[in-house]
Amino acid sequence: MRYIIELDMIQTIGIAVIFLILGIKLKKKTKLLQKYCIPNPVIGGIIFSVISLILRYLKIVEFKFDTTLQNFFLIMFFTSIGFNASFKLLKKGGIKLVHFLFVAVLLIFFQNGVALIVGKFLNINPLIALMTGSTSMTGGHGTSIAISESIQIDELKTIAIAAATFGTVIGSLIGPPLGKKLIQKYDLKSNDKVDDEVKEDDTIHELDEEKFAKAFFILLLSMSTGTILNIWFKKIGLQLPVYIGPMFIAAIIRNLFDILYKEIPMKEIQILESISLSLFLSVALISLKLWQLFDLAGPLSVLLLAQIITIYVFIRYITFNIMGGNFDAAVISAGHMGFGMGATPNALANMKSINEEFGYSKLAFLVVPIVGALFIDFFNITIITFFIQYFG
Numbered sequence: 001m002r003y004i005i006e007l008d009m010i011q012t013i014g015i016a017v018i019f020l021i022l023g024i025k026l027k028k029k030t031k032l033l034q035k036y037c038i039p040n041p042v043i044g045g046i047i048f049s050v051i052s053l054i055l056r057y058l059k060i061v062e063f064k065f066d067t068t069l070q071n072f073f074l075i076m077f078f079t080s081i082g083f084n085a086s087f088k089l090l091k092k093g094g095i096k097l098v099h100f101l102f103v104a105v106l107l108i109f110f111q112n113g114v115a116l117i118v119g120k121f122l123n124i125n126p127l128i129a130l131m132t133g134s135t136s137m138t139g140g141h142g143t144s145i146a147i148s149e150s151i152q153i154d155e156l157k158t159i160a161i162a163a164a165t166f167g168t169v170i171g172s173l174i175g176p177p178l179g180k181k182l183i184q185k186y187d188l189k190s191n192d193k194v195d196d197e198v199k200e201d202d203t204i205h206e207l208d209e210e211k212f213a214k215a216f217f218i219l220l221l222s223m224s225t226g227t228i229l230n231i232w233f234k235k236i237g238l239q240l241p242v243y244i245g246p247m248f249i250a251a252i253i254r255n256l257f258d259i260l261y262k263e264i265p266m267k268e269i270q271i272l273e274s275i276s277l278s279l280f281l282s283v284a285l286i287s288l289k290l291w292q293l294f295d296l297a298g299p300l301s302v303l304l305l306a307q308i309i310t311i312y313v314f315i316r317y318i319t320f321n322i323m324g325g326n327f328d329a330a331v332i333s334a335g336h337m338g339f340g341m342g343a344t345p346n347a348l349a350n351m352k353s354i355n356e357e358f359g360y361s362k363l364a365f366l367v368v369p370i371v372g373a374l375f376i377d378f379f380n381i382t383i384i385t386f387f388i389q390y391f392g
Contacts, residue, residue, distance in 0.1 A: 002059045009066040016282035019044030023282075034357075039349040041278050042172045045285020053290045065287045071242065073280040077345060078243035079222050080273035081369045082250025083266065086258050096323065100332065100367045103319045105379050107340055108134040110314055111307060112387045118306045122299040126391050127151055128159055130384070132303040136163035137311065138380050140343040147384055159300065164342060165288055166304055171341030174312065175350035179334025182320060183358050188327040190359030207268070215268035222250045247373060277352070280345055311340050331355065331364035335372075344372035 007015065023044030027033045033043060055061045112133040119129025136144045144160035182188065226246025233245065257264045319336050323329035331351050338347030351364050 002056065003061045004064060005061055006064045007066060009068040012065040012067065012283060012287075013069050013279065015048070015065075016045075016279060016286050019048045019286055020278055020282040022047065038176060039172060039281065039353045041281035041285055041349065042169075045282055045288065046169070048286040049288040049290050052286075056291060065283070067283055067287055070280055070283040070287075073276040073283070074345065075223050075226075075243045075246050076219055076276040077273060077280055077348075078369075078373055079219050079226065079246040079250045080269050080276065081348075081373065082222070082247035083218075083254045083264065083269050084365070085251040085370065086254055096328075096363060097367050097370060099322055100319075100336075101371050101375055101379075103322050104138070104336065104340070104371055104376050105383070106318070107311065107314055107336075108138050108376075108380055108383050110310055111137050111340075112383065114306050114310045115303060116387070116391055118303050122302060124299055124303070125153075127153060127388065128156065128300075129303060130387055130391070131156060131160040132163045132300065132307060133384075133387070134380050135384055136160050137167050137307055137341050138339065138376060139384070140164050140168065140339075143377065143380060143384075147381070147388075151388070163300075163304060165290075167307070168284070168342035168346060169288070170308060171338050171343075172346050172350065174308075175334045175337035175341075175346070176353045178312070178316065178337055179330050179350065179354040180357070182316075182330035182333060183327065183354070186325070186330075188330055188358075190327050190355075190361060207271075208265075211265040212268045212271075215265040215272060218253065218264075219250075219269065219272060222246050222253060225249045243373065274352075277345055277348060281349055284345075307341075311337065315340065327359070328361045328363040331361040332368060335364055335368040339368070339372040339376070344369060347372055 020041055021044070023040040023042070026043055026047075027038065027040055052063055055063075112130060115129045115133035116126055119126055119132075122129075131144065131148060135147045139147070141161060141164045144157075144164040148157040148160040223246045226244075226249040227242075229245035229248060230242060254264060256262075315333050315336050320329050320333045323332050331354050334354050335347035335351040338344070338350040340347075347368050348365070351361065351368065355361060355364075
């Protein structure tokens, strides 16, 4: 008989932090992990998930987590991203935003097309096959649950969640190595003419308690105000991710500060951005149910393998080249692998891992969060609905 251990949100974040620290330590001591730029939260999270899988398989113990704080840190992360969206930076990234949105939307068509073609070859219900397409790959867990619950097929939700879980893990594992491979193969260098705000220099910036408190309070106020904006979105019929409202509010505040020439504590906000991303991913990854992957039947495994190959080849040759074939394009490709197979936070973690080793890409951290957080869900859900209506 299996013993169930239920952890509340405080205990859950405690376990997440322990394995995040373990991931940091192991990466520092393991050349293989450094070689492939695997993000710290992924290392620790997968270790715990494997332990959890073994304990469950042996019928010793099963863990149940309260992931409330996962959502909190997710919203905090995207709110902090909103503060990066000044019009000054947006003007510089304008045409590249259009290019990246184009390739992201094009990948959605490829994902669904491949799912239907392979599904037909395997004689699988088209609706089941589509759950392994952009629903779970570009859409992640949120879109997977939303779409699968709207269709009256019992096993659809389980299939979609398992596929999204699979995509989240694989996207994090192969995204950074892809970016690193492109950078090394073409000998690419970071040559951003960065603004003073984001320029890396040798100056030691001491943390100021007042500024740090101000940054934290601004983030919390933006998050809470953004939830009110989300209510308005729902009233006019827009079903958007919970972090969209706070992100919009943060962008508005940032630009108001710019217009009024008021100082905003960006360095402190960026620290909170990094912390919240690590904690969100850590909680998400320790709560992975790896046995969902083993529950996939043979044909579903073939469908997912087809997605990996399609997405990898697409990003390697189409995303990389359309985005310029340079250092920025390599970092963006690593990021596209993250949210093209699961979630925008994974994309940011992939890019951060690359930048830690090879240098900063201002363009990548501008276009990927904006497309991944603000635009792609709208296009993805619209395209999925089209495929379900005409091919389901």
